Amino acid sequence: MKKYKILPYIQLFYYLLTAVWPFVHLESFFAVTGPKVEVWLVKTVSLLLFPHILLIIYVAEIRHSPLIILAILSACVGLAGIDLYYYLKGVIRWVYMIDFVLELGFIIYWLLQVRAPSKS
Incomplete structure (x- = not known):
């Protein structure tokens, strides 16, 4: 895992x-992604990404754990599915x-x- 850490950090930054x-x-978020009726929902989804950010740091820096990787993978699959369906x-x-x-790239990586x- 340590050898190929660039993609987790790209995902982390993203x-x-x-x-x-x-x-x-x-306002700039809406300018790029389009107007939203439910601002609270936008912010809720944003906050739900934080645990996954912490999991990515944990897996990339501390411990390669299949269970934690599956948790990260669940976010990727969920976001990709929502993107495709609603588009x-x-x-x-x-x-x-x-x-x-x-998200598909992240899914393949994970x-x-x-x-x-x-290795740990």
Whole structure:
């Protein structure tokens, strides 16, 4: 795991940016992602990313644990599924397909990590 730590840190930065952005500048977040009726829901989803950020740090720096990797993977699968479903329904903007592609990359990475033997 230590050899290929760049992708977890990309995901960490991306999730951190996604989590903090609506709290720092909601107007620019809406300018990119489209207007939202339920601001509380945007902020709730943002806050729900924080535990996954901590899990990514834990797995990348401390311990390679298949159970924790599966928890990270669940966030990736959930976000990718929501992105694809609501984009195809015409509810969200095309920018969410960028997130979908990134989440697919994270899914592939973490699936490979679950299959890899633990080094710690």
